[in-house]
Amino acid sequence: MTSKVLEHQDKAISTTVEDESKDSMWLDELTPRQIVTELDKYIVGQDDAKKSVAIVLLIRWRRQRVEDEMRQEIAPSNLILIGTTGVGKTEIARRLARLAGAPFLKVEASKFTEVGYVGRDVESMIRDLVDISVNLVRANREYEMQEVAEKRVDDRILDLLLPAMSPDQTEETNGEGPHIFVAGPAGVSEEEGEGIQDRRNRTREKLRKLLIDGKLDEREIEVEVSQSANIEGMMIPMGGAGDGLDHGFTEMLQDMLPKRTKSRVVTVAEARRILIQDELDKLVDMDEVVNEALYRAEEMGIVFLDEIDKVAGTRSGQGPDVSREGVQRDLLPIVEGSTVTTKYGLVRTDHMLFIAAGAFHVAKPSDLIPELQGRFPIRVELKTLVEKDFVRILKEPKNALLEQYRAMINTEGSSIEFSDDGVAEIAHIAMQLNERMENIGARRLQTVMTTLLEDVLFKLPEAGTESIFVDKAFVQERLEKVATNEDLSRYIL
Secondary structure (H helix, E strand, O other): OOHHHHHHHHHHHHHHHHHHHHHOOOHHHOOHHHHHHHHHOOOOOOHHHHHHHHHHHHHHHHHOOOOHHHHOOOOOOOEEEEOOOOOOHHHHHHHHHHHHOOOEEEEEHHHEOOOOOOOEOOHHHHHHHHHHHHHHHHHHHHHHHHHHHHHHHHHHHHHHHOOOOOHHHHHHHOOOOOEEEEEEOOEEEEEEOOOHHHHHHHHHHHHHHHHHOOOOOOOEEEEEEEEOOOOOOOOOOOOOOOOOHHHHHHHHHHHHOOOEEEEEEEEHHHHHHHHHHHHHHHHOOHHHHHHHHHHHHHHHOEEEEEOHHHHOOOOOOOOOOOOOHHHHHHHHHHHHOOEEEEOOEEEEOOOOEEEEEEOOOOOOHHHOOHHHHHOOOEEEEOOOOOHHHHHHHHHOOOOOHHHHHHHHHHOOOOEEEEOHHHHHHHHHHHHHHHHHOOOOOOHHHHHHHHHHOHHHHHHHHHHOOOEEEEOHHHHHHHHHHHHHOHHHHHHHO
16 A cells, blocks of 8 residues: 555545544534534434434433432433435434534444344343544544654654764764854854854754655655554453453453564655554553443443344244344343443443334334334334435535535536436436335445446546436436336336
């Protein structure tokens, strides 16, 4: 991987952290109506669902201001989102978590099995949530320390470019420059020349400016790189107390073993990336990060249980029903509140927010075991999307599909515009396909757009700068045959 690619990755990570900090508003100053307004920027329609999640979020936030004794008594208002695929269930939960700046995990309930059987146990999702929380807090801390780390790295690189004088040189000059004899009218006088240290300081500042301007990026230097101990082939206890603990034991063993250093000759740009991460590791207090992460996971964590309807329903066949009722029984103590062992310590789930979602085509929410139903007191039904909703989804959100394609095509020096009748035709075809085949909601728009612009995107790098105009005729020309041929559209669209 080249240094430029790595630089772009670092910029992308820092930009993401910055954007999240901007999106995470101070909820103490927001009303439920204002939260709905923020959700409206990304989600079209589903007003009832937005109102419900806004109230749930504010309850969790206001809980932090209640006295300690009463705070422990306020249980989270878990909810179930009911609706077909592609109507916005996941997007609502994801945007809600981002708005709150909370650790968020999406899992599929159908992947779990009862404890003791092959498959993932339900406690693994709490461990995954804690990992996400640690990474989130660490990324925020690194972002705060980025400027300090960059200054330290600049000094380290300058030390490599301009090595310090040896003790013999320092003693020899004693910080003084050579003596110069000047002849004048008054005779011969002795003046002290410029000190060697002064000249070195001036040279160092010149190099610093060149370094900051990126003019030394391609110059090669030798750096010391820390390497973790290789534990491959070592006998490590496997299995045991649960998923994720083996990995935690491995990390602990790596930390205990002494680290080795290796010299590498790299460019200044690559050295900067390596050394910045090294400095950030020194600046960020991981004990503080873990403590903050555990608090966020326990008090603000959001777990999105998708496809909850897949584990609902009556017992089928004979023997233990490990993927249905067994999973529900294991979910119950987690949702109700229990203590889960993670590699960072014990984590309580009493005040985590659990959002379940499912289509419930076959099964119904009442098919869940009664105890689990009671742990999801709020039920919200999301409406099926209609054609005018598709038009709005294409045009209105901040991350609208049309805007995404405009941004991608602009990278090739070209542009694309969509007429109103062209957008309406795209929405019409997508709606027709959902009615004739499986209804996958707004996800059908992505399928239609990809097929519509396939030839354009393929030829664009070689076509040069050009402007593309998508109107109704353009859409019909490229999609009519595929859309009207049911057998063909079933495979392509």
